[in-house]
Amino acid sequence: MTIILSTPVARYEEPTIIQIKTSEEVLAHRQGLSTLLQECVNEGSSIGFLAPLSADDANEYWTAVASLIPQGNLHLFIFLSPTAEPNAPPSVLGTIQLLSIPKATHLHRAEILKLLVTPSARRRGIARRLMEYVENFAREMGKEMLTLDTATESAAMEMYRRLGWEEWGTCRDYASWPDGRRCDATFFRKDLGKSS
Numbered sequence: 001m002t003i004i005l006s007t008p009v010a011r012y013e014e015p016t017i018i019q020i021k022t023s024e025e026v027l028a029h030r031q032g033l034s035t036l037l038q039e040c041v042n043e044g045s046s047i048g049f050l051a052p053l054s055a056d057d058a059n060e061y062w063t064a065v066a067s068l069i070p071q072g073n074l075h076l077f078i079f080l081s082p083t084a085e086p087n088a089p090p091s092v093l094g095t096i097q098l099l100s101i102p103k104a105t106h107l108h109r110a111e112i113l114k115l116l117v118t119p120s121a122r123r124r125g126i127a128r129r130l131m132e133y134v135e136n137f138a139r140e141m142g143k144e145m146l147t148l149d150t151a152t153e154s155a156a157m158e159m160y161r162r163l164g165w166e167e168w169g170t171c172r173d174y175a176s177w178p179d180g181r182r183c184d185a186t187f188f189r190k191d192l193g194k195s196s
């Protein structure tokens with residue numbers, strides 16, 4: 001059995017986006033990330049899980065993410081906000097992932113995954129900040145295009161349009177809602193410009 005000691009969580013004076021670069025850091029924030037994932041699935045977002053999502057299953061997902069981080073293709077970012085209690089760790093209000101496609105023919109492209117904002121902190125620009133951060137990160141990596149898909153009937157559709165993404169198609173019955181009903185998915189792309 002491998003025992004991974006959890007890294008102490010840093011304190012922040014103001015809301016901050018950080019990149020999680022090690023498995024230990026994912027595990028240090030796992031409780032907040034799991035709560036966020038449970039909230040989003042259990043309110044009805046189609047993001048890969050059926051409801052009700054248990055804390056154990058959410059933890060298992062983030063443990064799997066922790067094991068992928070060292071391979072270097074999956075990049076994880078979290079939006080942290082300081083809590084009022086002096087010794088409490090910051091709250092995880094949002095998260096996003098960027099997946100580099102490790103195929104020689106797809107090196108110009110990366111995919112956005114699991115953009116999640118806690119329901120009580122929505123419509124305050126957190127998703128916008130996370131998306132801008134990741135777009136800049138991808139540009140600095142030399143990526144020229146980002147892609148993503150989202151449930152066609154979701155709030156995220158309007159958000160991606162507002163953030164300048166180009167809608168290129170919808171696939172009927174592509175996935176399911178957390179209650180098991182099939183849902184359509186819409187695919188988006190965004191050009192980042194040629195890397196020099």
Ligand SMILES: CC(C)(COP(=O)(O)OP(=O)(O)OC[C@H]1O[C@@H](n2cnc3c(N)ncnc32)[C@H](O)[C@@H]1OP(=O)(O)O)[C@@H](O)C(=O)NCCC(=O)NCCS
Pocket residue numbers: 040045046047114115116117118121122123124125126127128129149150151154155156158159160162
């Ligand atoms: C979709 C989601 C990430 C938006 O997060 P958010 O922090 O509330 O979004 P922001 O406040 O940054 O909004 C960004 C833009 O999208 C728009 N927007 C956000 N939610 C919207 C909604 N429900 N309806 C219409 N527009 C919306 C905002 O108006 C804003 O545009 P503006 O700045 O021009 O006004 C959040 O609702 C969420 O986590 N949903 C559940 C998980 C999910 O579906 N994720 C996407 C998976 S692909």
